[in-house]
Amino acid sequence: MIKIGIYGYGNLARGVEAAIKKNDDMELVAVFSRRDPSTVKIATKGVDVVSANDVTKYADKIDVLVLCGGSRTDLPVQTPELAKYFNVVDSFDTHAHVSEHFANVDRAALESKHIGVISTGWDPGMFSLNRAIMEAVLPDGQDYTFWGKGVSQGHSDAIRRIAGVKDARQYTVPVEAALEAVRAGKNPELTTRQKHTRLCYVVADEKDYARIEKEIKTMPDYFSDYDTTVNFISQEELDRDHKGLPHGGFVIRTGETSEGVKHVIEYNLKLDSNPQFTGSVLIAYARAAYRANKRGEAGARTVFDFAPKDISPVSYDELLKHTL
């Protein structure tokens, strides 16, 4: 059994916890939280809930520590620090700082002889892996990534910070016509506005509707570059219809193997729960981290470093017989 620890206990951590139950070779040993452990109720019985301050006491009891903090302030510090004591896996997703984060984790993990898998999940993660493989098998081509339909938590939060907004949920929606143009191999040049629309559900007092709608639609970075639709609904409707965290998206590569001979490769995801699927991917890469470390490897890793057999719960012989 691979002994897993979870560091941080929010939505993603609950996804990781659920994923462990679906993998027979995994066992949850402890959950670490910065909150008072007595206030943290987890879903698995008989598992230690421990103060994050005491995490190093578990260095010999855990094979892989799955880090469930945020990319902005948590992971840049936590992943290199915890790689001094554990094999770690994170879902760092700030593209602009990936090389720096990789270098920091690599340094710590090489010194402590651990494996640090960074930036896994679905994007970055499965989408990155597919972009890399698609490019390798169809080098003369172009890839496109679309997200949605799904809930963007960052955009939902941005709406909730507007005065008068009681609650809100924002969906990112890919533009069907853009998807079709890409699939048709037209290599379109697509602006931000042409790729995705933004669909918002907002709870507020009726007197504030016009102002809130205007504030949303003109918000720089988040909404002003998009065609945005704002629907005002009741709290009951929002709670009933929009409490899930579905997401998904598309990676499509089109290209030629010779003049006029075209190919289309598409990978897409439709996820009922973004954090649960992300958690499930993290657990597959926790397996890879464990195995690589057992082989004597150390350092930072990404999805680009692992073969299918490294993440698979199935024996190589079974893969040959039933999956090839």
Next chain:
Amino acid sequence: MIKIGIYGYGNLARGVEAAIKKNDDMELVAVFSRRDPSTVKIATKGVDVVSANDVTKYADKIDVLVLCGGSRTDLPVQTPELAKYFNVVDSFDTHAHVSEHFANVDRAALESKHIGVISTGWDPGMFSLNRAIMEAVLPDGQDYTFWGKGVSQGHSDAIRRIAGVKDARQYTVPVEAALEAVRAGKNPELTTRQKHTRLCYVVADEKDYARIEKEIKTMPDYFSDYDTTVNFISQEELDRDHKGLPHGGFVIRTGETSEGVKHVIEYNLKLDSNPQFTGSVLIAYARAAYRANKRGEAGARTVFDFAPKDISPVSYDELLKHTL
């Protein structure tokens, strides 16, 4: 530059030859044929065309030999034999004999300290790789593979062997309703007939139409288990509309990460040319074979053994910056 040899010179070999031109780190050194070399016209200038009998003379001149023979009689003999002298890549696709073929290639390649990549292409190959990764990230689920719309050369040949048939082309077509049931997560139990239909274009004399149609539709293994449509057309129509070798297909996995929380992962291909895309995949795995051998590895390998970075033409640093 990775020096490539091509063994056998049919449709697949021409696809490999085209793919080499799309990969800047590859160079075609020689094509080996069992035919008289003076009768074999290849598409690349300045490249040796050599009798297959003389292949071992190139042992020091070629980094990876790509084998383009058939799975039934060629590859079971050729891949183990040529792995004594070369790193090799093949597209062996007889599922029932994969384990045996792997063992034979492994034995020869370990002894000669070469890498032998077997069963690559798109299915087996990209589809196998995707089935394995999908299962790893969504272990509680079920996967389905559909093929088409595309030309099945084996089925086209079977029709051409019927008395009175002058020419024929057969398309395998996935049943849209079955695809939709799978995507909806219904985990349908699908019979052969429910997954694919077979669409045939046949050139023959009108007096033979009824008999030929009956012979096709009742042909065991090939057609009798399918809903088959037979269209009689002229040779001109067939030459004009059906001379390409398009293919493609779908791998779809659906599953749950917890009770009632469902996810759908789909990978699909639409290929203008089956042999050109297959050749392009073989070349990506030729790169992986070359690199693995340079690292001092030996033995049989499949798509399950290689990480994205092993097949990628792009540097790791570039992958981190632009693909992650």
